[in-house]
Amino acid sequence: MELNVSDIQHFSLGDGDGIRTTIFLKGCNLHCPWCHNPETLSPLPQWMRFESTNLEELCGSMVTVEELIEDVIRDEDFYIESGGGVTLSGGEAMLQADGIRLLAKALHDRGISVIIDTAGCVPYSEFEKVNPYIDCYYYDWKSCNEKDYANVIGGNYSLIWNNLRQLIEDGKKVRVRVPLIPGFNTSGPYSERMCTCLKQAGVTSVDLLPFHRLGAGKYHALGLTYAYQQTPPLSIHIAEHISCIYRKYFDTTIEK
């Protein structure tokens, strides 16, 4: 069994507890215009050309589950010492649930924690394939209405909401992660609606991720245009202001 991988990042510090290895899986079924990992949208291999350094690399390759295991367990001592593990991110990791099931089971059996970072737009049966081996879901939550999903993000809002509710109901540990996108989901009333939806799904804790445009260089390297090129990063001040709303409902942190 193989997985479509865009990158493996050792010593990841922002994707869960402890020192982790993050496997970025290639291919996504949404198309958020602010995405900071544009190279993971298409499932096909893509050339990236960086002008400033004259570097050129092919992004995306099929890697066997065995190879991935061999790669990530090289850092096992670090996971144990720090309480870390492996995070599967993307792209949409859950599009490759069959491969993930094998990988996550093997890691789980060795006592290595596995986190999946997902936007949740897959049938719940996909989650059921992997649930027993996953310690925590990082559940991206971008919007609270059907319209935005249809017009901006792509994907099915009610499926995403139901999956979130179901995961919580099934006793899975879930951390909701909300990217704060200027002009999209940062107004007071919008934030209130976000909170209501999340509360109804049974969510208790939320991480807020202020918008940044660090992915801009990757759009250029791929020959794509970045819709958020001119959008300045969301200031910590505004993020804190928004977090006041979330704090009324959830245990809330701002990820820097």
Place this chain on the structure above:
Amino acid sequence: MRTAELLKNEFDEKPHGIYAPHYFKYLGYRKNLAAPEVQARANAICSLFTVPEAHIYRNDWIAGSIRPLWCETDEAERTYAQRIVQSFGDRTFIHNADHFSPDYRNVVSNGIPGLLEQIKQSQSMHQGDEKKVAYLEEMKKTLLALQNMILQYAQKAAELQSQEGYDIQKLDFIRQNCMHIATKVPDSFAQALQLVWMCHTSFLYEGRYAMALGRMDQYLYPFYRQDIERGVLTSDFATELLENVYMKIYESRAYKNVDDVVNICIGGMNRKGACEVNELSYCILQAVKNCNVPGPNLSARISPNTPDRFLDECLKVIGTGLGYPALMNDSINIEALKRYGYDEDDVYDYSMVGCIENFITGKQPPWSDGRFDTPRFLEYLFNEGRGILHQSVGINTGSVSEIGSMQDLMHRFEDQLRYGVAEYFAYFNNENTRLNPVEYVQPFLSCFCADCIGRGMDICNGGSKYPSVHGAALMGIGTVCDSLAAIEKVVFVDKAATLEEIRDALLHNFEGYETLHKQLLTAPKYGNDDPFVDKYAVWFVNFLSSLFSQYKTHDGGGIYIAMAANTSNIYAGKEIAATPDGRLQGEPLSDAASPTYGRDVRGATATVNSVTTPDYTKVACGTVVNQKFSPAMFEDGKRQKLLALIKVYMKKGGQEIQINATSRDVLLDAMEHPEKYPHLVVRVSGFSALYVTLDRDVQLDILHRTQQS
């Protein structure tokens, strides 16, 4: 404002005249130019310690300064003085003159009267052995000169009381402490520290460099504990006194524009494995942090039982951008030193001199070391025994066209290194023994080295408990390992090129060989947790340590190896032609024991996995692994992950790690010179990017984040 800062401001006022310690020595030699060797040198030291006029800063609690060494005598006499002093000659670094960690435990627990008593006893023990009795007499003379110098500082403190701008309380403190330690055993923390600083100052008067302060948290602790229990000292005041001392290390930079490298060692375990970190260790850490100057070179000995709290405090200090303390792995260093047959107790009491060099505290002659530039031997291998750029000659191991396998290539490379190590040893040994140790005696320094007094002998002539050792600093492990891996991959695995083609490419600095250059560059590189290349690092350490261990210093001590070279890798690189790892001619060699800069691209865990593959218990001198992290790594939360990383590094057998916070300056420089920072990574949640691939405004976003943290 803290005392340290106020003191630093005082350094703005530069001393008048010329820095001329030799002038004061000359005054001593002049007393009796025909005196026997030992006596002449003792005379020089007596003059040096007692003629310059003591200087006390307005903000001093602890006196002792190098300012008195500036004098305004006329040029003609200064030049003449220089000639006389040069004629008597002096030891230098390569002849075991500095880089020494004195036996301060003996000094503070017995005081000057104790040392004088030890001398007296030794003289009566050696009655009849005129040479020894005479030598001890000169040792005594120099100690009395030190005593005199201390009394002069006391007197100065008394004189200054009537001067405006001085604090009577501070001057009284100095006067009383100096009066006490001149003739009695120290009885307080401040007195013990004052005594140590007076000794250190006297070494600076002598012109010695990189003299260590050793395990300050151990030998000063009984005084600290006692004062705290008596209720006469607070940890805050102890820290302030330490700051006073450490800030004065910076005098060298302020007045002479040279950084001294004064190693201070904290932490460590005893032979039962118990961690010896105490409250004073934390005070020292804090004091070095508050000073925030180069010079006090803090080393923290980390052992398996070191509490996380201590390591975390170390990281907080490192995160200020200071880069100190360097973190030393006790388990590895102790195993490495045990190979040389030192007594167990002495091994566990080791400290460092200079940057990182392991030293048996106060029990061996001053250190010496040199640089061994390993990539040079690749030139000889490819160019039939001749340097390509380097004006030197190795041995002719034949044309590379004759080489049929990687094994064959390694054998020839080993032959080159074997010759190279013999050459290195010859250079070192000839130079080290050129100055006859019998004549270039150091009676004063010998008072600070265990057994010299008892034996009545000079530190470099049989007086010290252990013989002298030498450190050969191997440069270019990354360059060599990457080169060997690239050759193996491109020539013997992929069969994409021949060794002759590589040779031609090296001779032409890859001009016209762009495809081959790319192939060599994409071969596995050290620092990425790839066994294909890491195996060469294991070989590198095993092979070279066994070569160097065949040699001994003139008095039978070991030739240690080190993997540390400060910035010599940059200068050495300028003379080295292109190397098979794809490095261009003139570019720096890999730094110390670190992978080649910018080539370890798979994250810090992969770097740790790679650099812990060699057996560092064979590297008795020490290593330096440099790692850079963004300032955000030192914030609460992330810092705990860094701590875990370091603990694993130590468990896996890493020997030393020196961490720097990537400064704003680096990010700014990378905006202007992206070619210098191809692999500078920026990490945020769920994302990482190469800094130089980002647009300017996005780079500014990151700069902004850095400023915030």
